[in-house]
Amino acid sequence: MATIMRMPAVMAGATEAALQSWLVSVGDEVSVGQTVAEIETEKAVFEHEADEAGVIAGLLVEPGQAVAVGDPIAVLAGTGETAAEALSAAGVGSAAGRTESAPAPESAPVSAPAVAAAQGAAAATPSMQDGSAPRRIFASPLVRRLAKERGLDLATIAGSGPGGRIVRRDVDGLSVAVPVAAPPVAAEPQSSPADATPWTDVPHTPMRRAIARRLTESKASVPHFYLTADCRVDALLRLRGEINADRDEKISVNDFVVKAVGAALTAVPDANAIWTPDATRRFAGADIAIAVSIEGGLVTPVVRGVDRMPLGELSATLKDLAARARSGRLRQQELEGGAFSVSNLGMFGIREFSAILNPPQSGILAVGAAAPRPVVGADGGLEVATIMTVTLSADHRVLDGALAAQWLGAFVSSVENPVRMLV
Structure with a gap:
């Protein structure tokens, strides 16, 4: 019978994680304990192992997409089951063959990440490029978060994912300097000297937030x-x-x-x-x-x-x-x-x-x-x-x-x- 593979709780207290990459494809046979995906949290990347054996009937999440803990990420077909039968039994159906760039008809073969990935993606603000018509920018939640942290303009990045989606590998290694903030303009006369030293705000990364939270809790409660x-x-x-x-x-x-x-x-x-x-x-x-x-x-x-x-x-x-x-x-x-x-x-x-x-x-x-x-x-x-x-x-x-x-x-x-x- 079909088995649903779900996003694991890879860190204590975590409510979501991002699927960084799949190490298997639709049609692959997997065994118990085999590494099938890499899962990213605010601290590290973990290898996710299969809890049950079977054949990959559908991959429901795209690389780079953030998923709530416990949500389905893949479907395994049991002995004698076809991919379509396994997906139907799991309540996924033929939607598992869709991406947001080109919705597939009901009869499309199941070979790409599920429509759930499209539902998790959001289009960025339309932008003009060289006077051309605005284009919608598709990026996973993880990519949008990284872009915000690094000050990246997604409109300037070419996506290598399905339908031009911007995925994690497209933003890895990219960053821009955070501008130096000028002293705030106040309605009242400023009390700080006119030659006050400028500063730079470096946005908190998820890892830095996690370290701050855990160590503050430790020092306060232990x-x-x-x-x-x-x-x-x-x-x-x-x-x-x-x-x-x-x-x-x-x-x-x-x-x-x-x-x-x-x-x-x-x-x-x-x-x-x-x-x-x-x-x-x-x-x-x-x-x-x-x-x-x-x-x-x-x-x-x-x-x-x-x-x-x-x-x-x-x-x-x-x-x-x-x-x-x-x-x-x-x-x-x-x-x-x-x-x-x-x-x-x-x-x-x-x-x-x-x-x-x-x-x-x-x-x-x-x-x-x-x-x-x-x-x-x-x-x-x-x-x-x-x-x-x-x-x-x-x-x-x-x-x-x-x-x-x-x-x-x-x-x-x-x-x-x-x-x-x-x-």
Whole structure:
């Protein structure tokens, strides 16, 4: 029997998402777990996998179109069903063969995105080009949003979609400068000086709005407290040098840091937990989110099973996640879960900072740069050691001060005795 594929809820609290691209075509046979589309949210692009097997009878949404969560996006035909039978059974019918540029007759074959895509598109204001008659401009909601954010005139962009529709790929990489705003004209005499510095308003992107919303909620609703410790990393740097001596893919200090966070969660299992409305949820393994800076913001992909992962495998996993985060190719499940995050600004020369928790996680470790500092040696004399300062931001609903201190002590012990992380 026919199966309707619907827009998934790819992010908590999301009400809609945009279908960036289809990876299948009408007539293709798909299996359970096969990636069939790329879905774009305000934070990243996710690969959407088929929940059921079948043959693609119709694609109901065009690339670039924003769709409400739960709305139909495709129809799968079951064994022995024709495409027309599957579409009819799903309540779509022959309308699935239409686009807004050239409505098809009732008997048209089903091979293009559905009329639902046309209903989601809007014509922009008619424009004159070289004295010719006004033309209607068709663009998906996602494209209209991107054009508004970037200050683009859709009338100047040639669409490569069906019927000249402007799709995401047509506006990627395009932008114009936002004009500098002049001081406002007031009916009353202006109180600001005549030579006031001009400013530029940069419109908020969806990602920036999402970051602002989540972190404001976190800071306002989660009782943060902070613990800071210094780690002596000379032994870690020596071990890293020995490991990297005959490796093409180098192990980084951050790889050791993430491994040490996993080791501390194993040593202090009560800290490996998050707050839920009804209970404190404790995890059996160490899943750790890593803050990755990308254009316009940051994302926090999660590494699963850090406690069980050899250092070399962890390093490769972290590099892969960071690369796919920056290219917008993370999967939905890679942004979910975990009790702790790591945010490392050491590569920017930052000595020490405090991070805001990423709910529902109960801890985030802010890592500063490792640098030579004078320290008091075992004999009471001064010596130079390489010191890295870290700050733990903790959710006081889950972690009390003593428990957080115990966890941070276990982390420092792993960093200062790095061979333990290899066995």
